[in-house]
Amino acid sequence: MPAPVSFVSRPTGVGHARLGQLTTPHGTIDTPAFMPVGTQASVKSLTPGDLRTVGAQVILANTYHLSLRPGHDRIARLGGLHRFMSWDGPILTDSGGFQVFSLAHLGTVDEDGVTFASHLDGSTQRLTPERAVAIQEALGSDIAMAFDQLIDATAPRDEIAAAMERTHRWAARCIEARSRESQALFGIVQGGVAPELRRQSVAAITAMPFDGIAVGGLSVGETKQEMRDSLDATADALGDDPRVRYLMGVGAPPDFFTAVERGIDLFDCVLPTRVARNGQFWTTDGKLNLRNAVHLDDPGPTDPDCPCETCRDYSRAYLAHLFRARELLAYRLASVHNLTYTLGLMRSIRGALADGSFASLRDAVAAKYGERRGEAE
């Protein structure tokens, strides 16, 4: 039986950064890569054709949301998630672990799993490692994620350690529960922002036969320095582990560089699409909010250097109008642009790793997307 995914990579001489290719049953992904988030089997406002056009090679969908609506069994009956949403590229499904965190006030965690009230209708729902794996197998994603427990990084250390250890036990149960050889399963490292906990977690997760290693529990309110320290500890602990490395929930443009030079190969984040719907455009010159009055009479493109449909065909004035009028086209054009930018940035990062210009690209992006006061190095 062939492995569900294969990952080949080579070092670049830039810190722990690697260049690689992740091959899945639905296609190959050049890494470092960014995965647009399509929680409910839709990257909001975009068609699969749009996703191809903006350069997406893989997308993310969500176990929790799709199990509640329309139901994973229904999706399975309809031929699986790829056919259901008409995306024939690779799909990674998140396990629902993040919802245990973001919807924590709706539920309670015990050793076996999580019980919570559906955010849709209040009905009681139960998620366990076994059920998270079963749902993801029904969805038929290329890559499934282990069911983990995130926790607030500011929580007491013993609580963070307890959540981490539970995550390890749940990881082992996910391995046991898997029944489909054609679907990859990634384990998730936790441990808050304590480097020694991160090292423990890496040791525990890498000891299991996962197809990839994810780093979870970051970009949830910790400082940039804490994220860097956590990633340093993670990279040290991972050593020469050959598996693909996925930093969950990141990021903003400067974050990609921080993580890539610490060995990360995969990213996902709602940020480019969410901020797009709120009027924020990412450009080679930094952030731009097209709701701002200053753009109302500007006939120029959002980013003259951007090849996307939005920048090619529509002015800042028009986009500013669309946002004020709350026209649906605003959300699509903004999402097309921000994903074009983000995926283009990943392509530039790969190019820079290949030709030795990574540091200058990193510094150029950092200069345009300055980190917040108090979080700079």
Next chain:
RNA sequence: GGGUAGGUUGAGCAGGUGGUGAGCUCCGCUGACUGUAGAUCAGCCGUCUUCGACUGUGGGGGUUCGAUUCCCUCCCUGCCCA
């Protein structure tokens, strides 16, 4: 011309029948957003020296210690009649 109902901060309103009208919703301005309960949320939105102060209820006048309120007059708007 007569009658009638009104005139409150950009718009639409609430309130107020002698003692504190800056309250709401839009619109507008700005910010936030990191494994999506998010086409969302937050702050501001009369002026100023902004933990407060001042001004403000169509204009003018009167009564009163005090008027958005009572009286007179004028202007404007809707409706009805002529």
